[in-house]
Amino acid sequence: MGNNYTIKDIAKRAQVGTTTVSRVLNNHPYVSDEKRQRVLNAMDELNYRQNLGAKWLRSASTGLIGFLTDEVATTPYAVDIIRGAQDAAAENDMVIIVVSVGGDLPEIEEAIEFLLERQVMGIIYAAMYHREVHLPDNITNVPTALANCFSVDASLPSAVPDEETGAYRATKVLLEAGHTRIGFINVIPPSTPAMNGRLRGYQRALSDYGIPFDEQLIGTSDFALHNYNETQRLLNLKNPPTAFFSGTDRTAMATYAALRDAGLRVPEDISVVGFDNQIDVALNLLPNLTTVQLPHYEMGAWAVRKLLSGDNEIIQEKIDCPLVERQSVSVLDSVNIQS
Amino acid sequence: MGNNYTIKDIAKRAQVGTTTVSRVLNNHPYVSDEKRQRVLNAMDELNYRQNLGAKWLRSASTGLIGFLTDEVATTPYAVDIIRGAQDAAAENDMVIIVVSVGGDLPEIEEAIEFLLERQVMGIIYAAMYHREVHLPDNITNVPTALANCFSVDASLPSAVPDEETGAYRATKVLLEAGHTRIGFINVIPPSTPAMNGRLRGYQRALSDYGIPFDEQLIGTSDFALHNYNETQRLLNLKNPPTAFFSGTDRTAMATYAALRDAGLRVPEDISVVGFDNQIDVALNLLPNLTTVQLPHYEMGAWAVRKLLSGDNEIIQEKIDCPLVERQSVSVLDSVNIQS
DNA sequence: ATATAGTATGGTAACGATACCATATGGGAT
DNA sequence: ATCCCATATGGTATCGTTACCATACTATAT
Numbered sequence: 001m002g003n004n005y006t007i008k009d010i011a012k013r014a015q016v017g018t019t020t021v022s023r024v025l026n027n028h029p030y031v032s033d034e035k036r037q038r039v040l041n042a043m044d045e046l047n048y049r050q051n052l053g054a055k056w057l058r059s060a061s062t063g064l065i066g067f068l069t070d071e072v073a074t075t076p077y078a079v080d081i082i083r084g085a086q087d088a089a090a091e092n093d094m095v096i097i098v099v100s101v102g103g104d105l106p107e108i109e110e111a112i113e114f115l116l117e118r119q120v121m122g123i124i125y126a127a128m129y130h131r132e133v134h135l136p137d138n139i140t141n142v143p144t145a146l147a148n149c150f151s152v153d154a155s156l157p158s159a160v161p162d163e164e165t166g167a168y169r170a171t172k173v174l175l176e177a178g179h180t181r182i183g184f185i186n187v188i189p190p191s192t193p194a195m196n197g198r199l200r201g202y203q204r205a206l207s208d209y210g211i212p213f214d215e216q217l218i219g220t221s222d223f224a225l226h227n228y229n230e231t232q233r234l235l236n237l238k239n240p241p242t243a244f245f246s247g248t249d250r251t252a253m254a255t256y257a258a259l260r261d262a263g264l265r266v267p268e269d270i271s272v273v274g275f276d277n278q279i280d281v282a283l284n285l286l287p288n289l290t291t292v293q294l295p296h297y298e299m300g301a302w303a304v305r306k307l308l309s310g311d312n313e314i315i316q317e318k319i320d321c322p323l324v325e326r327q328s329v330s331v332l333d334s335v336n337i338q339s
Numbered sequence: 340m341g342n343n344y345t346i347k348d349i350a351k352r353a354q355v356g357t358t359t360v361s362r363v364l365n366n367h368p369y370v371s372d373e374k375r376q377r378v379l380n381a382m383d384e385l386n387y388r389q390n391l392g393a394k395w396l397r398s399a400s401t402g403l404i405g406f407l408t409d410e411v412a413t414t415p416y417a418v419d420i421i422r423g424a425q426d427a428a429a430e431n432d433m434v435i436i437v438v439s440v441g442g443d444l445p446e447i448e449e450a451i452e453f454l455l456e457r458q459v460m461g462i463i464y465a466a467m468y469h470r471e472v473h474l475p476d477n478i479t480n481v482p483t484a485l486a487n488c489f490s491v492d493a494s495l496p497s498a499v500p501d502e503e504t505g506a507y508r509a510t511k512v513l514l515e516a517g518h519t520r521i522g523f524i525n526v527i528p529p530s531t532p533a534m535n536g537r538l539r540g541y542q543r544a545l546s547d548y549g550i551p552f553d554e555q556l557i558g559t560s561d562f563a564l565h566n567y568n569e570t571q572r573l574l575n576l577k578n579p580p581t582a583f584f585s586g587t588d589r590t591a592m593a594t595y596a597a598l599r600d601a602g603l604r605v606p607e608d609i610s611v612v613g614f615d616n617q618i619d620v621a622l623n624l625l626p627n628l629t630t631v632q633l634p635h636y637e638m639g640a641w642a643v644r645k646l647l648s649g650d651n652e653i654i655q656e657k658i659d660c661p662l663v664e665r666q667s668v669s670v671l672d673s674v675n676i677q678s
Numbered sequence: 679a680t681a682t683a684g685t686a687t688g689g690t691a692a693c694g695a696t697a698c699c700a701t702a703t704g705g706g707a708t
Numbered sequence: 709a710t711c712c713c714a715t716a717t718g719g720t721a722t723c724g725t726t727a728c729c730a731t732a733c734t735a736t737a738t
Contacts, residue, residue: 006694017718022696030716049456053401054694056392057723071422079418083410086439095436095457100425118391118434224623253592253623260599281620284563284592345724356688361726369686393724396693 005046014042025050056119063094065304066115066123066142068108071100081126081147084300092308094121109136116141122307125149126300130160130193145303148296150316157306159299159317163194166292166321167201167245170273173290173323174243175209178332179271182206183234183241185219185227185255187248187275195220195247198275202245217241224254231258242332243271249278249291256285267330277324287327295319344385353381364389395458402433404643405454405462405481407447410439420465420486423639431647433460448475455480461646464488465639469499469532484642487635489655496645498638498656502533505631505660506540506584509612512629512662513582514548517671518610521545522573522580524558524566524594526587526614534559534586537614541584556580563593570597581671582610588617588630595624606669616663626666634658 007021014021016035023031024039031039042048056062067085082098089096097118101111115123116138123142127133127149134152135144146158174182184202187194199218206213216237221227227246231254234241244259246252252274256266264270266287274282274291282289298319306317346360353360355374362370363378370378381387395401406424421437428435436457440450454462455477462481466472466488473491474483485497513521523541526533538557545552555576558569566585570593573580583598585591591613595605603609605626613621613630621628637658645656 004694007696008694011718018694019696019718019720020716023717026696030714032716035717049452051396051694052457053392053395054723055696057390057396057725058694058696060723062392082437083439086437095438097434098421098425098437099434100422113388117388224625224627228625250619250623253620254625257595257599257625260596278619280589280617281592281623284589284620286563286567286593286596288563343724346726347724350688357724358688358690358726359686362687365726369684371686374687390724393693394726396695397724397726399693 004051005048006051009046010039010042010048013046014038060119062119062121064118064120065089065094065096065307066112066118066120067096067098067126068111068115068123069098069100069126070103070128078126078128078148078296080296081300084297084302085124085126085147085304086300087297088301088304088308094304094308096124096304105134105136109138112136112138112141124300124303124307126303130163132193143307145306147299147303154316155314157303157314157316159302159306159319160193161294161299161321162318163197163321164201164204165318166275166294167198168205169201169321169323170245170275170292171202171205172209173273173325173329174245174271175205175211177243177271177329179241179243180211181214181217181239181241181243182211183217183219183231183244185221185230185234185244185247185251187251188220188222190220198247221247221251221254224251227251227254228258231255232262235259235262235264241270243329244273246272246274249274249276249281249285249289252285252289252291253281267328271329271332273329275321282324282326285328290326290328291324292321293324295321343390344387345390346387348385349378349381349387352385353377399458401458401460403457403459404428404433404435404646405451405457405459406435406437406465407450407454407462408437408439408465409442409467417465417467417487417635419635420639423636423641424463424465424486424643425639426636427640427643427647433643433647435463435643444473444475448477451475451477451480463639463642463646465642469502471532482646484645486638486642493655494653496642496653496655498641498645498658499532500633500638500660501657502536502660503540503543504657505614505633506537507544508540508660508662509584509614509631510541510544511548512664512668513584513610513612514544514550516582516610516668518580518582519550520553520556520578520580521550521582521584522556522558522570523584524560524569524573524586524590526590527559527561529559537586560586560590560593563590566590566593567597570594571601574598574601574603580609582668583612585611585613588613588615588620588624588628591624591628591630592620606667610668610671612668614660621663621665624667629665629667630663631660632663634660 007018010021011018020035021039024036086096099111101107123144126147131149132152133149144156146156150158186199203213219230221230244255246255266272274289277291277293282291302317346357349360350357359374360378363375425435438450440446462483465486470488471491472488483495485495489497489499525538542552560566560569583594585594605611613628616630616632621630641656
């Protein structure tokens with residue numbers, strides 16, 4: 001069981017004042033090496049543990065950061081946001097309290113109240129997919145930063161994925177491999193930053209490489225079967241694509257299936273690149289999927305660092321989505337030579 | 340910004356003693372309705388928020404539960420353990436502090452020390468895959484429960500998936516559909532509770548249905564390509580399986596691919612069932628995968644409830660893995676009729 | 679009338695740490 | 709010799725809350 005000694009006990013044992021013990025605890029100057037050592041020894045011998053509640057009460061700093069998140073079961077991999085936040089917090093000796101909430105305002109408001117009672121020094125709000133959020137007013141009681149989302153009125157600093165550049169990269173790797181007919185099955189729902197940004201990136205890459213945009217090559221996908229059908233539709237075009245850019249790694253699964261059923265091999269006959277780098281999916285597709293990384297970890301870390309920096313500038317940070325190359329892309333020329 | 344009023348301010352405004360305010364705050368008896376209302380009003384008007392640090396200091400109860408977990412990036416869906424723990428904690432007005440650690444003892448020990456300093460009332464240790472864990476001695480300083488793992492010497496209560504019954508169910512649904520040749524590609528690494536338990540469940544189901552166990556029908560899989568090859572090997576047997584039981588949903592991805600490449604349709608020509616119910620995978624396979632649910636949420640919730648129950652009996656709770664039926668299984672007879 | 683128990687209320691001492699103030703010592707500069 | 713400043717040390721008030729004790733008032737039982 002946990003013996004609970006206090007600094008008084010330590011002070012007595014080390015034959016010093018409590019103030020000196022406190023100084024040792026907080027690495028303050030003006031303690032002789034000799035006494036410092038005596039205190040350290042005493043703490044060691046008694047297995048002393050600070051009562052952070054008392055410390056916090058006196059010094060009005062809890063070392064707690066609230067982490068609010070909406071939970072959407074279909075994108076479980078976004079835990080990395082939490083990991084990133086955690087690691088960034090740990091760098092500053094802080095802890096994160098995670099609270100999941102549904103989407104409605106009163107519930108979020110209550111959760112914020114809950115966190116404020118615990119004297120959190122700041123709140124991170126993280127969304128499981130990139131979107132706009134509307135937060136209750138009581139959030140302004142405490143420094144706040146957003147991860148994977150942004151506020152309607154741009155009143156809060158936020159970290160979001162740079163969807164456009166990511167999609168640009170995904171398209172570019174195909175373009176560089178010589179593909180000019182690139183099918184793009186975009187994520188839905190419509191008008192989300194992901195859908196819009198990825199389409200812009202795709203178009204910009206095309207335009208940079210002098211390839212005209214062909215409306216026919218664009219599909220959308222919400223669930224697997226739909227995506228399978230869209231892939232088939234593109235394949236049946238009179239001038240079909242030689243490569244696919246799949247809006248998410250998950251939808252790439254159905255694209256792979258449709259390709260297999262059409263007797264097409266990836267990447268020999270047709271190249272594919274995804275988006276998200278959802279590793280359990282990307283690594284279990286055969287061949288492994290070349291894709292673009294959603295920077296979950298970085299967004300979480302950025303938000304916490306922003307909070308703790310004390311810098312109040314409200315910015316939206318677009319975080320890079322690097323390309324992760326695996327085996328699903330091959331050069332168009334070599335395809336012709338091989339077949 | 341957060342005004343920080345104290346119960347003294349409330350007391351003054353409501354014209355009562357601080358004790359009365361405290362009583363209202365904690366729902367103690369012996370406060371007249373009239374004064375209670377005055378206090379409530381005052382709190383409302385001043386937007387009062389308790390300082391939980393002070394409360395905790397005085398009453399020696401923090402309402403904090405430590406949640407320790409090893410992080411393995413490949414199984415991100417185990418977040419559900421955290422969700423379950425969180426919800427169970429919320430039922431008792433507690434919060435969870437999540438700390439991720441690597442696997443080595445000193446690091447875990449340090450993390451426990453970290454949690455103890457924050458006066459957690461208990462610690463949950465959760466593993467990302469079902470396994471035996473070895474925990475440092477300082478964990479005994481505080482009530483502990485394990486989720487998705489168990490301790491070497493069975494000295495701690497734990498919740499684990501009932502792998503055997505789960506695998507029994509997966510096999511049974513195939514057996515009930517008339518399949519007698521069932522290929523089983525088991526998870527690795529060897530000698531894990533998952534591998535052993537699932538094999539036992541498979542064998543027991545076979546035996547219950549009077550089907551002899553055929554060593555040839557067993558494969559193992561570690562990564563996608565390996566699993567693809569194992570599937571092919573089984574397909575080339577002179578008496579090949581008409582159904583597959585895939586050790587995890589992820590490996591089912593490669594099995595589906597191998598089946599497609601062999602010109603076999605799921606479920607018309609061959610049935611498949613998985614294990615884990617990793618929804619992002621199961622729902623993006625075509626047809627959607629029938630599988631068995633790993634009870635992450637329930638394990639997390641069980642562990643917290645066990646902690647808070649105060650009941651010190653050390654038990655290992657095997658939690659049920661229910662079958663989730665989707666579209667990847669069909670009756671063998673109908674196969675013959677159709678083809 | 680008086681004892682007794684339940685209800686209602688407030689004052690004050692903790693909880694364990696740190697902030698602040700007071701004090702002491704030992705050089706180096708004047 | 710005196711002053712000043714950096715270093716070193718400890719006592720004590722204090723943070724915001726609850727536990728504990730003391731005190732009243734009321735209603736019922738004796």
